[in-house]
Amino acid sequence: xxxxxxxxxxxxxxxxxxxxxxxxxxxxxxxxxxxxxxxxxxxxxxxxxxxxxxxxxxxxxxxxxxxxxxxxxxxxxxxxxxxxxxxxxxxxxxxxxxxxxxxxxxxxxxxxxxxxxxxxxxxxxxxxxxxxxxxxxxxxxxxxxxxxxxxxxxxxxxxxxxxxxxxxxxxxxxxxxxxxxxxxxxxxxxxxxx
Numbered sequence: 001x002x003x004x005x006x007x008x009x010x011x012x013x014x015x016x017x018x019x020x021x022x023x024x025x026x027x028x029x030x031x032x033x034x035x036x037x038x039x040x041x042x043x044x045x046x047x048x049x050x051x052x053x054x055x056x057x058x059x060x061x062x063x064x065x066x067x068x069x070x071x072x073x074x075x076x077x078x079x080x081x082x083x084x085x086x087x088x089x090x091x092x093x094x095x096x097x098x099x100x101x102x103x104x105x106x107x108x109x110x111x112x113x114x115x116x117x118x119x120x121x122x123x124x125x126x127x128x129x130x131x132x133x134x135x136x137x138x139x140x141x142x143x144x145x146x147x148x149x150x151x152x153x154x155x156x157x158x159x160x161x162x163x164x165x166x167x168x169x170x171x172x173x174x175x176x177x178x179x180x181x182x183x184x185x186x187x188x189x190x191x192x193x194x
Contacts, residue, residue, distance in 0.1 A: 002189045010188045013072070017047040017184075019176055020115035021163060022088060023156065024050040026081055026131055027122045028060075035065035036153030037120075042069035044160040047176075047184075049073045050117070052084050071191050085119070085134040093117045097127050097135035098155065100148060104140035112163040113170035120156060 002010075023041050028034050028051075038061055041049050051059050059077060061070050078084035085095055096110055097119040110116075119135065121127035126149075132138060141150060141158055149155070176184065 007189065010185055013045075014176060014181055014184055014188070016045045017176060018045050018167070018172075019047050019180070020093075021046055021112075022048040022050050022093060022117035023160070024052065024084060024088075024117050024119040026052045026119055026127055027054065027125075028120070028152065029055075030123050030152070031060035031062050032065055033123060033152040034060050035062040036151075037156050038066040038073065038075075039069045040153055040157045040160065042072045044157070044164060046160065047074050049075045050084050050088070051075060051077045052079075052081050053077055054079050072188065081128055081130045081134070085117070085131065088117045089134070091115075094136045095119060095131075095134055096137040096139050097121075097131050098140065098159070099127055099132055099135075099138040100140060101132075101138065104138040106142050107139040107159050108162055110137045110139055112166045113172060116163070118159060118163070120152060123152060 023037070023046055025034065025037060028037070038049065053059050059075070063070075078087075088095065093115045095117050096107075096112075098104075098107075098121065118139075119127055119131050121131065127135075139159070141155055143149065150158070175181075
């Protein structure tokens with residue numbers, strides 16, 4: 001039986017979850033990176049992590065790195081980029097895709113105060129052409145050094161905290177419906193027994 005303190009914490013954390021923000025990982029294969037992204041998403045109040053992963057094996061999460069944060073996320077797996085991004089667009093999400101090309105704007109120049117999905121590509125190739133074509137915004141983190149990019153989980157963290165900053169300034173008020181809140185609360189409190 002969960003304690004009153006545990007119930008209060010679950011309610012507080014669920015109250016901060018942002019159902020109109022999705023993080024999308026496209027063909028990420030590095031277990032360390034995937035696991036660190038999972039942990040970052042939970043810490044930043046993300047509820048939905050969409051994984052585009054065509055391989056037959058399970059999505060690579062190492063619980064020692066993720067600190068089992070995956071159990072606090074709504075993780076949805078897609079076998080194709082088209083399927084994932086089309087579904088998000090049909091639901092009214094703008095797509096912001098990280099990209100190193102010249103058409104990408106600094107990540108701070110996009111408005112994240114509306115429903116948005118942010119796509120991050122794999123470690124070697126970045127996002128696919130298909131993801132870039134589907135994107136409403138191509139975004140990048142400006143680099144001042146010789147390295148072309150940051151580690152995936154660091155990039156996710158930087159952009160996510162810009163999303164949070166903008167949403168706070170805009171008086172963000174999106175939240176789970178009472179029905180979904182209760183559903184997640186029940187699920188999370190049951191996870192307490194694991």
